[in-house]
Amino acid sequence: MRHLIDILDLSAEEIDDLIATAGDIIAHPEKYREACRYRKLATLFFEPSTRTRLSFEAAMLELGGQVLGFSEASSSSAAKGESVADTVAVVGGYADIIAMRHPKEGAPLVAATRSEVPIINAGDGGHFHPTQTLTDLFTIRREKGHFDNLTVGLCGDLKFGRTVHSLIAALSRYSGIRFVLISPEELKLPSYVKEAYIKQKHIPYEQTVSLEKALPSLDVLYMTRVQRERFFNEEDYLRLRDSYILTPEKMRLARPDMIVLHPLPRVNEISTEVDSDPRAAYFRQAKNGKYIRMALILMLLGIRVGEEQTYAH
Ligand code: NCD
Numbered sequence: 001m002r003h004l005i006d007i008l009d010l011s012a013e014e015i016d017d018l019i020a021t022a023g024d025i026i027a028h029p030e031k032y033r034e035a036c037r038y039r040k041l042a043t044l045f046f047e048p049s050t051r052t053r054l055s056f057e058a059a060m061l062e063l064g065g066q067v068l069g070f071s072e073a074s075s076s077s078a079a080k081g082e083s084v085a086d087t088v089a090v091v092g093g094y095a096d097i098i099a100m101r102h103p104k105e106g107a108p109l110v111a112a113t114r115s116e117v118p119i120i121n122a123g124d125g126g127h128f129h130p131t132q133t134l135t136d137l138f139t140i141r142r143e144k145g146h147f148d149n150l151t152v153g154l155c156g157d158l159k160f161g162r163t164v165h166s167l168i169a170a171l172s173r174y175s176g177i178r179f180v181l182i183s184p185e186e187l188k189l190p191s192y193v194k195e196a197y198i199k200q201k202h203i204p205y206e207q208t209v210s211l212e213k214a215l216p217s218l219d220v221l222y223m224t225r226v227q228r229e230r231f232f233n234e235e236d237y238l239r240l241r242d243s244y245i246l247t248p249e250k251m252r253l254a255r256p257d258m259i260v261l262h263p264l265p266r267v268n269e270i271s272t273e274v275d276s277d278p279r280a281a282y283f284r285q286a287k288n289g290k291y292i293r294m295a296l297i298l299m300l301l302g303i304r305v306g307e308e309q310t311y312a313h
Contacts, residue, residue: 001116001117001118002118002299002300003108003112003115003118003119003120003121003300004118004119004120004121004130004131004296004300005108005109005112005119005121005128005130006121006128006130006166006169007128007130007133007134007166007169007170008169008170009130010130012173012174014299015134015137015170017295017299018134018138018292018295018296018299019137019138019141019292019295021294021295021298021299022138022288022291022292022294022295023142023291025291025294025295026291029062031305031306032062032063032064032294032298032305033062033063033064034063034064035063035064035298035303035305036060036063036064036065036297036298036301036303037064037065038065039060039063039065039066039096039097039301040060040065040066040067040068040094040095040096040097041056041057041059041060041065041066041067041068041069041095041096041097041098041099041297042067042068042069042091042094042095042097042098042099043056043057043067043068043069043070043071043098043099043100043122044069044070044076044087044088044091044098044099044100044101045069045070045071045072045100045101045122046072046073046076046078046084046100046101046102046103046107047073047101047102047103047123047229048071048072049071049101049122049123050265051263051264051265051286051289052099052101052122052123052129052131052132052289053069053071053099053101053122055286055289055290055293056099056120056122056131056293056297057069058290059290059291059293059294059297060297062290062294063294063297063298065297068094068095069099084100084102084107084108084110084111085110085111085113085114086114087111088100088111088112088114088115088119089114089115089116092115092116092117093116095117096117096301097117097118097120097297097300097301098111098115098117098118098119098120099120099122099131100119100120100121100122101122101123101124102123102124102125103125103229104124104125105124105125105126105127106124106125106127107124107125108120108121108122108124109121109124118300118301120296120300123162124162125162125230126159126160126161126162126165126227126230127162127165128162128165128166128169129162129163129165129166129263130166131289131292131293131296132162132163132166132167132263132289133163133166133167133169133170134292134293134296135263135285135286135288135289135292135293136163136167136170136222136261136263136285137167137170137171138288138291138292139259139261139281139284139285139288140220140259140261142284142288143259143281143284144219144220144259147171147174147177148174148175148176148177149175149176149177150171150174150176150177150178150219150220151178151179151180151217151218151219151220152167152171152177152178152179152180152218152219152220152222153179153180153181153182153211153214153215153217153218153220153221153222154167154168154179154180154181154182154183154189154222154224155182155183155211155214155221155222155223155224155244155246155269156182156183156187156223156224156225156226156243156244156269157183157187157224157225157226157227157240158181158182158183158187158188158189158190158224159183159186159187159188159189159190160187160227160230160231161224161225161227163224163263164189164193164222164224165189165190165193167222168189168193168197168198169193169196169197172197172198172201172203177203178203178204178205178206179198179203179204179205179206180205180206180207180208180214180217180218181205181206181207181208182208182209182210182211182214182244183207183209183243184209184240184243185209186236186240187226187240187243188207189207211244211246211250212250212253215250215253215254215258216253216254216255218254218255218258219255219257219258219259220258220259220261221246221254221258221259221260221261222261222262223244223246223260223261223262223266223269223270223282224262224263224269225262225265225266225267225269226240226241226243226267226269228241241267241268242268244269245268245269245270245271246260246269246270246271246274247271247273247274248271248273248274248277251274251277251279254279256279257279258279259279259281260274260277260279260280260281260282261281261282261285262282262285263285264282264285264286266282270282
């Protein structure tokens, strides 16, 4: 049985396979309509979410499966003091696969130790968010055609932004990658991420506070929201929240083929006037999330669609 807790639980070849399956799902949706018939996905969300939870649910429904779950800790037995390990031990009896989001770093990993069904980490605190990374990688592949030799700028809250941590881990496996880390001093990339993925692999990187200076060199700009819920005090959030605002004027500094990604939700870090720029890929990215999650569910349930289709009842 496989879980997806950290993006590096998947090899680069497996990620290629997921991307190929997601592309095939877009091209031939009818082939997949019954693939998860009689299967159930449980979404256990102890933290707010729109895209991740709904795209998981839409993914399972489009595969012909069913979904159950909760979207707030307060409506689950966590409110009575139940541990995540006990919750998944029970839910594993009701569902075939579980997607879990939790405010505590490591909670899905703990859950996996007690689970009889595959656990997918749908975001754990300020740590990791591997299925957002699959979405990001799928989008980069569709928009740019490849991963090698890209200069990727990551901008905003690099400290608490879990999507950034997982994306750096994943991209650090491709050749010729270069990172430009754009953040205020207080929201710099944590050293555990920098050491484990960037320094250890000798990946060239630059750190800057200036988005304007970074923009001309980038193939991909990954914008992020300042993660208000992870701040210890509101004043710090208020001081840092407007650090970066991408506007049409700033987009003039960027290459004509640069793409702008954002895991969303956006607060004010990208002006809505940028949305009509063809380089703004974030809404296409959100849509891609459903297809890559369909591919992931199939992989973790061991279901192959095509000649070797297997249905488990
Ligand atoms: C991200 C998350 O939850 O980390 N959202 C998402 O899943 N698309 C980014 C964020 O909340 O800023």
